[in-house]
Amino acid sequence: METKENYELIKRTGQTTTEKGLQWFDELEPVNLDFMLGRWQGCGLRTNHPMDGFLEVSSWYGKEFVNSETVHPLLFLDNNQNIFKVAPNATAMNWVLKMPWLKNDSFKPLFMLINGLMKTEVSQARLRMMEYRGKVTATMVYDYLPINDSFRKIDENTVLGIMDYKSYPQPFFFILERKTEFELT
Secondary structure, eight states, X not given: OOHHXXXXXXXXXXXXXXXXXXXXXXXXXXXOHHHHOEEEEEEEOBSSOTTTTHHHHTTEEEEEEEETTEEEEEEEEOTTSOEEEBOOOHHHHHHHHHOGGGOSGGGXXXXXXXXXXXXXXXXXXXXXXXXXXXXXXXXXXXXXXXXXXXXXEEETTEEEEEEEETTOSSOEEEEEEEEOTTOOO
């Protein structure tokens, strides 16, 4: 599978299959911890995963990697397009996986309220070099959830991420694009 061609198709459509997503991920080169430092804006990829569309409905912005010990895995946008950090919640994750009808724009105000209640300035994850699918790459390890997000390099400012959630066998795919201090939103 041609990586650049595949990326352009996936970026244009916002979807792929789990099989093609894994194949693409396996073709990409690993990244180190320093590569991941900074703020990243993300979007989910639709693969018929129960989380498809949830990040967008919940106003997810992306992730921020301050250093290997200080990671903010859930950045969201408020009504004024300001970025804020949220503490991950296992109950919310389980609702999303078990109730796909929640991923509806009519629930956006509810998610905005819930996210607002879970604001934090405390780091909620760490970055480690870990093996995933046969290659050692930068991996975000949540502090309080059985979830690891592994990253592979699409280009100098873009990575493909896979959320590996212990409670769910199908991986969730997302793309992160690096943002500079001048383009944080």
